[in-house]
Amino acid sequence: MKDLLEEKIKQLKPEDLKKALQVFREKLNQEYAAYFNSCIHCGLCADSCHYYLTHKDVQSLPAYKLNLANGIFKKYFSFVGKNIPGWIGAKEFNQAMVREWVDSLFGRCTLCGRCSLNCSLGINIHLLIRTARSALASIRIVPLGLQSTVDTALEKGNNMGIAKEDWIETVEWLEEELQEEVSDKQAVLPMDKKGARLFYTVNPREPMFFPLSILAVGKIFYAVGESWTFSGDNYDVTNYGYYSGDDEAAATMSDRLVQSMKKLDCKTLVLAECGHGLNANRWEAPEWLSKKYDFEVKSILEIVADYIRQGRIKLDPSLNPNPVTLHDPCNLVRLGGIVEEQRYILKHAVAHFIEMYPNRQKNFCCGGGGGQLAMTRFSQRRLKAGQIKADQIRKTGAKIVATPCHNCIDQLMELNKHYKLGVEVKTICEFAADALIIDKS
Amino acid sequence: MLSLLRFGVISSFLFAIISLSILALKTFSFGKKTLYAKPRGDAKKGVLYAFGRGMLPWEKESSSKHLITYFAGMLYHAGIFAALFYLISLIFPLELSKLFISFLRFLFFLGFLGGFTLLFKRIFLPTMRKISCPDDFAANTLVDLFLIFAFVHTYLVRATPLFFLVAIVMFLYIPVGKIRHCVFFFYARILFGLFYGRRGVLPPKTHKI
Secondary structure, three states: OOOHHHHHHHOOOHHHHHHHHHHHHHHOOHHHHHHHHHOOOOOOOHHHOHHHHHHOOHHHOHHHHHHHHHHHHHHHHOHHHHHOHHHHOOOOOOHHHHHHHHHHHHOOOOOOOHHHHHOOOOOOHHHHHHHHHHHHHOOOOOOHHHHHHHHHHHHHOOOOOOOHHHHHHHHHHHHHHHHHHHOOOOOOOOEOOOOOOEEEOEOOHHHHHOHHHHHHHHHHHHHHOOOEEEOOOOOEOOOHHHHHOOHHHHHHHHHHHHHHHHHHOOOEEEEOOOHHHHHHHHHHHHHHOOOOOOOEEEEHHHHHHHHHHOOOOEEOHHHOOOEEEEOOOOOOOOOOOOOOHHHHHHHHHOOEEEOOOOOHHHOOOOOOOOOHHHOHHHHHHHHHHOHHHHHHHHHHOOOEEEOOOHHHHHHHHHHHHHOOOOOEEEOHHHHHHHOEEOOOO | OHHHHHHHHHHHHHHHHHHHHHHHHHHHOOOOOOOOOOOOOOHHHHHHHHHOHHHOHHHOHHHHOOHHHHHHHHHHHHHHHHHHHHHHHHHOOOOOOHHHHHHHHHHHHHHHHHHHHHHHHHHHOHHHHHOOOHHHHHHHHHHHHHHHHHHHHHHOHHHHHHHHHHHHHHHHHOOOOHHHHHHHHHHHHHHHHHHHHHOOOOOOOOOOO
16 A cells, blocks of 8 residues: 555655755744753663553664654754764764654654653754654645645544534534433533633534444533533644644644634633643643633643532532542643642542552653554554553553543553453543532432 | 963863854754743752653662663763863872872772763673764763773872873764753753653652642
8 A cells, every 4th residue: 555655755856855944944933942962861761651561572662762853953053963973873864764753753653751851951852853743744745644634624623534514413413412311401501602601612523433432521511510511623632733733733623722712702621621722722722822811721631620629519429439540641630830730620420449550740651642553554563552551550450540631541451452451441421420429409 | 292282272272162062053943932821840859850850760760770871971071070070180289188189090090981881782782883973982981981091090199181082082082962951950850850850750750749
């Protein structure tokens, strides 16, 4: 079978390479330049990377991956690199290098940031790798599955290409389910309700494959009597432009949510359980759009944790009797700062909660981030890289894995099958909804 | 001869400082990223963590799993700072007590041991070789020599010209290769602390929510 990406690389002209270099330069700032000047090649980042630990090849070593980008930085943007390139490891940016960038920077990295946290110097390696991805994205050298996910989102408004009428029909069907579950014909899943306090976004995989996640959140909002709404047009919390490195596409996607906030006149943008969606929309989008938001951006986990803390919902943990462990999504926890909320909810919603180790900021990536799930050409590597997570889960002895991220859920479900873990995978809100005691008064 | 070498040390040191300043200015010329997202945590606390607790061996797997390398690195740098201080004491003659010189000598020895361990690791571990370039070996060797001559000098005053000469070469080399991290380390740690502190990721804590 013809490798279309390889064909594209072969067809690259000098002006394409020049353009990629130009974009690479444009994306650099003093922070990134300082990082590039800091690496001492100590190699201590090796053990922090799930790819290196499972593959044991030098191409998976974070310092090696960083060197690929740093070699170009040195060659084109440093005095010594321009004059004695071989001495300091400066490299030419050519087709071979593009090929290596694709293989290592797209194919052996989930942008999880674990190496960054473990770097002796404090270099944010994942940011530099994403910058290199941006350079490739500018010349459309992005693994096809990932690029088509971005294209679909740009074209159709969501990454699954769900038509508006299908989305609305799904919500209507879920509304009926909710009414049945809470035995209340007045229970609603509001759509395009102007002036609501919260605008709730979803991962398009939820209406498509995991409608129970939507129902769970709807049930919690119902129990609280929350003022909230969905949007009929722009509801996609995901942002694959973040993964492909295409800042323009990423900005367009995030701006749609901002426009919906304005249109619906809501107070808080609530992000569904999605790791990279949180990182992209909470932390990166204001930078892509170069503006401060005049509304709050929160994870649904913060909202639900607040409800529990304020006594607005009552949970009965005995309704979730099986042992549950928690997988921390990298973008939500290590890069997003949402660390304790999911624990707080689970401790109130399940009878037997078991931490896996390491956890929180030090957690291991499941292997599904960085756009890996969309890049089928690297799926064998992805599954192998997930072995650490599979082992962690097995060690807990838990029957259910909770994780606030649909990307992680997809990967964990594949790991479950591949490594025969025999577990169930659920979102945090699903546990909360299952433990919910609804006060009819 | 000695005063010429002394002048050489001062000049090469100034050269290093000026070159590093130019490098830093060049780095700043890449432009500052304006941050628009509302912070969740305290950036200053992140920076304090980066230079404090975050440097402890158990805080990072990269150190806790590689304690020998961690301590080798710590001793190496302690030795380097001690040797620089010793060099200053020779350039601007300062009276140092014998006991203090013995202490410095011990640090030079430990520093050399640390530096040599790291060099040995880089030479003999295939993975390390694959991520290394000539500069990695040169920089380490040069600094090791600096430590050796500092050590020798504490016994043999006649070694002063050689010690000064090595110092001159080392200072001249600093801006060329990885030793430039003597400046960028601090900047990178600040940036690291700001990034994770601002996002509420570091310092790690159990939130009362």
